[in-house]
Amino acid sequence: MEHIQLIDHLLEQQVTVDHHDRKILYELMLNARQPLSSIAKQVKLSEQVVHYRIQNLLKKGVITNFVAIFDISKLQMGVYRVFFRLSKTNEEEEKAILNYFIRNKNVFWLARIGGRWDLLVDIVAIDIRHFSKILQEIVAEFPDNLQNRETVAFIDSHQFQRRYLLDGKKDDRTIVYFGGVPQQKLVDNTDLRILKALSQHAHAPNVELSKQLKLSPITIRQRIKIMEKNGIIQGYSPALHPTLFGCCCFKLLLTVHNIDDAKEKKLITFGKFHPSIIFIEKVVGKWDYEYDVECNNEKDFRKLLREMQDQLSDVIVDYEIVPFYYDYKIDYFPFDASNEDPTTKKKKTI
Numbered sequence: 001m002e003h004i005q006l007i008d009h010l011l012e013q014q015v016t017v018d019h020h021d022r023k024i025l026y027e028l029m030l031n032a033r034q035p036l037s038s039i040a041k042q043v044k045l046s047e048q049v050v051h052y053r054i055q056n057l058l059k060k061g062v063i064t065n066f067v068a069i070f071d072i073s074k075l076q077m078g079v080y081r082v083f084f085r086l087s088k089t090n091e092e093e094e095k096a097i098l099n100y101f102i103r104n105k106n107v108f109w110l111a112r113i114g115g116r117w118d119l120l121v122d123i124v125a126i127d128i129r130h131f132s133k134i135l136q137e138i139v140a141e142f143p144d145n146l147q148n149r150e151t152v153a154f155i156d157s158h159q160f161q162r163r164y165l166l167d168g169k170k171d172d173r174t175i176v177y178f179g180g181v182p183q184q185k186l187v188d189n190t191d192l193r194i195l196k197a198l199s200q201h202a203h204a205p206n207v208e209l210s211k212q213l214k215l216s217p218i219t220i221r222q223r224i225k226i227m228e229k230n231g232i233i234q235g236y237s238p239a240l241h242p243t244l245f246g247c248c249c250f251k252l253l254l255t256v257h258n259i260d261d262a263k264e265k266k267l268i269t270f271g272k273f274h275p276s277i278i279f280i281e282k283v284v285g286k287w288d289y290e291y292d293v294e295c296n297n298e299k300d301f302r303k304l305l306r307e308m309q310d311q312l313s314d315v316i317v318d319y320e321i322v323p324f325y326y327d328y329k330i331d332y333f334p335f336d337a338s339n340e341d342p343t344t345k346k347k348k349t350i
Helices: 002-011 019-030 036-043 047-060 091-103 128-141 189-200 206-213 217-229 261-273 298-311
Strands: 063-070 078-085 107-113 119-125 148-159 176-179 233-240 248-256 277-284 289-295 316-330
Touching: 019 036, 019 047, 019 063, 019 233, 036 047, 047 063, 063 176, 063 189, 078 128, 091 107, 091 119, 091 316, 119 128, 148 261, 176 233, 189 206, 189 217, 189 233, 206 217, 217 233, 248 261, 248 298, 261 277, 289 298, 298 316
Parallel strands: none
Antiparallel strands: 063 233, 078 119, 078 148, 107 119, 107 316, 148 176, 148 277, 248 289, 248 316, 277 289
8 A cells, every 4th residue: 555655645745846847747748758858959958957857756756657648449448437436434445445446457547536526437348348347346346435436438538738837838739539439459469568568668768668578679669650650559648646736637527418510629629729628538428528627726727617608608508527636547558468458358378
């Protein structure tokens, strides 16, 4: 439980992040695999200073690691999101639940939230039947603590850059899209091993990956390039925790009425050009869309709500505000690629 205790300790602190750190974070969000020389050129600092500041951000917990973003639908998988309300749970039981989700090989996102719910858990599954089995196993593990929940099926997601880090300055570089109808698998065993290695060490150079995977750097570079071209790999990003440096983070659960292509485009365009909206996610369930919001302060958040109400009143009929506190786990490839194909659940030799 050391991981949970460390996070709780970090949440009690307030970290200072200056404008140089923000510019570095922004560049890392664009591409965490880009060389230090590229970041240094963009932020107008030396490579040595950039390296020092990144290490300091890691030390402070603002960044915990670097993750690769995969389009899981291209591995013939879907995502199901479960909002849990904890019941009859003391501190030790809660830590046990968190650690269970962190270790679970079907969970790729685990976050602490507020409002009606306590935890958000994203589960990767082959189909709805597979998801039902996974959820049944989870609830059976903690029958007295996970009695209340709400589930939505994830359709697709648009991820935008954190322009609030640059005080809202316009920058349209790299917009990540993933989700949709599960597609035919375009990867082999070697690709899966590379994806697994990148999933939590996205900044690792090819030479380092070569030693880990016993593959040549050329092979790794070529396969990564093909998976990027095919849209399997959508990007590389630090696992960022903005609440540690004072940001206000929320999920807005949006209910819409009589949605059509024009209204959906309006909803997406609003998010694309608003500096505080990081994700727009389309789901099927009690609500229809989700905005992930990160604001520098509560004043900015109230301003966003007013703008949303003014500009999208013909689209959004209701919304719920869910406070967002911390990501305990972000892993787009939580499976064990060394002995199992996640798309078939069959043992395999690699």
